[in-house]
Amino acid sequence: xxxxxxxxxxxxxxxxxAQAAEIAAPAPARPNWVCGEFGAVxxxxxxxxxxxxxxxxxxxxxxxxATHDVFLKAYRKMDSFxxxxxxxxxxxxxxxxxxxxxxxSWHARHMFSNADDAVWETAGxxxxxxxRALETKELGQRIQTTLEKLPEEYRLLLLLVADQExxxxxxxxxxxxxxxxxxxxxxxARKNFAAHFKKTA
Amino acid sequence: MNPEFSNHPKLREQxxxxxxxxxxxxxxxxxxxxxAEERQFGSVDELLRFDAEQHPVPPEIAERLNASIAAEGGGxxxxxxFRRMFGS
Numbered sequence: 001x002x003x004x005x006x007x008x009x010x011x012x013x014x015x016x017x018a019q020a021a022e023i024a025a026p027a028p029a030r031p032n033w034v035c036g037e038f039g040a041v042x043x044x045x046x047x048x049x050x051x052x053x054x055x056x057x058x059x060x061x062x063x064x065x066a067t068h069d070v071f072l073k074a075y076r077k078m079d080s081f082x083x084x085x086x087x088x089x090x091x092x093x094x095x096x097x098x099x100x101x102x103x104x105s106w107h108a109r110h111m112f113s114n115a116d117d118a119v120w121e122t123a124g125x126x127x128x129x130x131x132r133a134l135e136t137k138e139l140g141q142r143i144q145t146t147l148e149k150l151p152e153e154y155r156l157l158l159l160l161v162a163d164q165e166x167x168x169x170x171x172x173x174x175x176x177x178x179x180x181x182x183x184x185x186x187x188x189a190r191k192n193f194a195a196h197f198k199k200t201a
Numbered sequence: 202m203n204p205e206f207s208n209h210p211k212l213r214e215q216x217x218x219x220x221x222x223x224x225x226x227x228x229x230x231x232x233x234x235x236x237a238e239e240r241q242f243g244s245v246d247e248l249l250r251f252d253a254e255q256h257p258v259p260p261e262i263a264e265r266l267n268a269s270i271a272a273e274g275g276g277x278x279x280x281x282x283f284r285r286m287f288g289s
Contacts (some may be wrong), residue, residue: 042263042266046258046262048253050256051252051253055249055252064261064262067258068262068265068269071266072269072270075266075273136255139252139255140252140255140256143248143249143252158246158249159249161246162249162250164250189245190245194245197245197248
């Protein structure tokens with residue numbers, strides 16, 4: 001009995017020592033890029049870039065990979081970024097090119113499964129409530145299904161215009177057309193989307 | 202099943218209770234489905250913006266980016282980019 005008590009006391013002393021060491025140790029330093037300007041760029045623009053990748057690729061895991069790759073490319077190229085376009089437009093351009101390359105690759109044609117529910121089950125949502133999460137997931141699947149029925153150009157235009165920070169001029173720059181052409185195509189794209197979306201109910 | 206046992210009042214009462222519970226659950230599920238359909242959006246743009254808000258950036262991306270940038274000797278390019286953008 002006495003041996004058991006001393007073992008427990010020893011264990012307790014070790015635990016207390018470990019906790020004290022943990023408290024005394026300095027917190028790990030934040031990486032330089034997080035504190036710097038690139039960190040601010042990531043914080044401001046990562047949400048819209050991730051969402052664009054998500055709806056273009058239709059796969060949360062692929063969207064995560066794409067977002068990582070886009071920002072890594074941006075980090076590598078930031079020396080050559082001349083500031084002629086806005087940062088967001090610049091990032092969108094990298095994202096669009098990256099996603100289009102992926103979609104044209106053998107890997108995209110053979111490895112992605114947009115209808116894989118298990119992938120969407122693990123995708124993050126803004127809700128902890130499982131019922132709200134289910135509702136969000138179902139709505140998201142309807143939106144994805146609808147977007148995939150549209151011509152690629154309409155899909156891209158709708159996703160870009162949903163970002164209120166982009167002007168029609170900037171959308172035109174990204175898609176290689178005038179603001180007026182963007183306006184006209186968006187009108188048709190919205191009608192097209194609404195018609196298909198209704199059928200998914 | 203022994204007919205005498207299946208006609209036992211307590212068993213019949215339990216079966217009735219289970220049937221009521223199943224019906225309550227089905228009604229709740231139908232009500233929830235109805236509530237989901239009632240969400241209205243003024244435009245396609247609004248719908249997509251709502252959808253975007255429901256998909257926050259996974260924190261794993263920043264962690265992976267951190268590892269990738271660290272592998273490239275991260276942080277050294279910050280000052281050049283900053284000076285070029287803001288002239289300081």
